[in-house]
Amino acid sequence: MKQLRNNIKTFLLIFLSLFVLFTGGVILQSQRARTTLFASSGENRAALAQRYSQAGSIYSSDGVTLASSDEDGKRSYSSDPQLAEAALHVVGDYTHNITYTVESLWQNELLGEGRSLSEQFLLDIQGKGFQGNDLKLSLRSDLMKTAYELLGGRKGAAVVINYKTGAVLASVSSPSVHPDQVVAWKDIPDTSLFNRAFLGEYLPGSTFKIITASALLQSNLSTKEIVTCLGSTPIIPGGVNETHANAGHGNVSLVEAMAQSCNHYFGYIGLELGDQRISRAAEQMAFNEKIEFDRFSLSKSQCLIGREDDAALTWAAIGQAAGEDIITVSPLHLAMISGMIANSGRMTETYLMESIIYPSGNESIFDNRGDLVAQIDPGLAQNLKDLMRQVVNSGTGTNAQVSGLDVCGKTGTAEAYNKEGELVISSLFTGFSNNQDYPFAVAVVLDDSTYGSSVIAGQLLAAAAYD
Template identity: 35%
Template sequence: MKKSARRVFWLLALCFFLLLGYLGKLALVDREEISANSYNIRMRTDVDGIQRGDILDKNGEVLATSVQQEDGSYLREYNRARMAAHITGYSSVGKTGVEAAANFELMTPYRELLQRIQGLLSGTDPRGNDVVLAVDMDIQSIAGDLLGSAKGAVVVMEPSTGRVLAMQAYPDFDPNTVSADWEYLVSDEDSPLVNRATQGLYPPGSTFKTITALAAMEYFPDWQNFTYTCTGEEEFQDKVIHCYNNRAHGTVDMAGAMAASCNCYFAALAEEIGADNLSKEMEACGITADYGFDLAYSNSIMHLNADSTESELVETAIGQGKTSVSPLYMAMLISAIANDGIMMEPYIIDHMQYYNGETGKTTVPNKLMSICTPEEAAALKEMLIGVVESGTGTAAQISGVTVAGKTGTAENATGKDHSWFVGYAPAEDPQVSIAVIIENSEAYGSATPIAGKVLKAALEKMAE
């Protein structure tokens, strides 16, 4: 009996310490994640007696602030309203955007006891930490103005760090009036509350040919000598692949096919690569990776594997089929190519700032993965320069600056085609990268000229 009692005692003791450890983990490690979780009902309200911190852009412009009302409560005001709506999110009917992601910091006063003592003298409440973003509202505003009323998204990044300089999406909403507009916002078929830049999933179209090219470099030793005579269309198993407007490109190598965006060439190239190898390259390029972005995002979708049919292979190779990606991912992909093959973790929150002006927790750029060798990235860069200099991407040209990029037209099963552009500049020393998608582009125009203008504005801003 004594031996059995000891066993029960040690079992209970083990369970107690495991429970203690788990509670400690919740309190010390997971507290910020729990605070920002959309299922946390406390996200719907702020703590009484604490002034929520501000949200600022990289230049110190206040995007969101709390204004005290006559009854002592605080009302959240968004100074840029719709222009930064999908970034700041809202703090009223629950929380989204940075309001959700940084909820813990925004509601956590630095040196709270000292602030409360000072508050007794000044009659003010303790103030949560401010959140300073990586976003530059000058670039954000230009992207928003150029996007206009076109459904779609623009993502601008710094390739070497993963810093998000701008993230624009439309349709949008006014975060100042979310409570009043709630019924309309949740029932609108255009889904204005959805951040298309991070949560929208689209076929990548011909921008995917960057991955197909990298797969050839990895798995097809003779890729540099591979040519194909394009007649405008070709049948692969039970799938007929067409080039745009059935245009015949003649005999092309990879560089020529990239510049002309020749679907038939890349479909034939995919046969040489094989479905298994192309799927491995897609994974190597992070298409299924969890990159832990600050804001809510949708993971890209791929269905290609070793058992896929030839039809599925060739469709995937030209960016159609069952592959779906977000603009954020495409910005990460083109940034990695610009950054010698190194994909960085994207981030939009730069650092915390305390009530006394001191800098708090700061985001340190972090490598996510290597998607290719520097040599492969350099070879692909030359092809992408050709796209903009003399191929399908000439509308993205910037006077005096070499731009590398890739256009894309994505077939849309429910309507008109979508237009893509991904690229970076200057090609020889990349400072800015971009991904633009325009839904139903026949009505709103191409993504390419928008990308060129935003790249130009971003380069000018960063040079100041």
């Protein structure tokens, strides 16, 4: 009898302890919900600082801390100021002064919200209930720094992706500023919070000749046709001419025209093809489509042409839309186009989030990677690749050569008038390393330079492969 009573006592004690723990967990949970509610009701800095005081860390793929909250609840960014500036537009700031960043889009995970009750209960009884989750990104800290250094404060963007996996290895926008200044909201240079790599809407200039070439290769027109380049004389009144090769390129077929970036050739081909076939080739490469990944979205690259006359069509064919015609591209999408050509015609969805690490130490890798965004015929991709190889081997892109790498690419110069009516010339390069072990694609845009992007692109590919 006494034994039975003891057993009941033990049982009750266990039950009571569990009950207390569980109630404790529920109280902690509701406390947490209330804090969150309180914080989100007034998005002021103090509330945000409070909210992020136990937020998880953000790491690069090589394990370098890009954001973390210390024991006193202070949130800080990379201890290397250059890396902090390079990563600003992707990592963001806890005050959410920059809108689309990991800090803002992945806030729930960083704060540890949305866990299942049982999961939360287990963390609560370990005293880790309030700790957020860590996030590991696909970015390589060394490449981020190199890209930022190479931009050297000039306005522009540089992107490196792994075209096989879709991992974004570097995405840098310049000018930038230290995240602490963004949090304090002081000394912020003009346009430095704008993520040019994701949201920039650039005129593609001659990088668009990849698309016109693709339209030609898919048409019944001959790629052997020879066009005589007239140099500075326009091809038709108001149509394209050569600004940089006054004497002209002579008699050229597709291969030489691509290598030398001959405007006359592509203007002529544009007239032969018509706007529909060029638009279709652009849409095969995800123009006029919203590209989204890991809660981020790119500004939509547009190809809306054929709204003007023949002269405008010759300009559209060389990526220099005029009048009512619109052609724009974001730097990340431009890198994805190169990646698609390198990857046998498969444009793989890019990603930034590598894994989530719970306070328990469990790491969960994000899956469902490698979805196709767009696809072209492998044979067509091979033909485009061969054309782009000539550009780097012996054409306008020789500055992108890297010893030991089979670099293929396309240069571009785009001229546009800004809001003030001034002519702004930007320099673009997109390309890739055609090597199994180094499946890297790159895009570099300099907003206000006539040249320089191909040099940076080559150095980035070299750094991606050999550093």
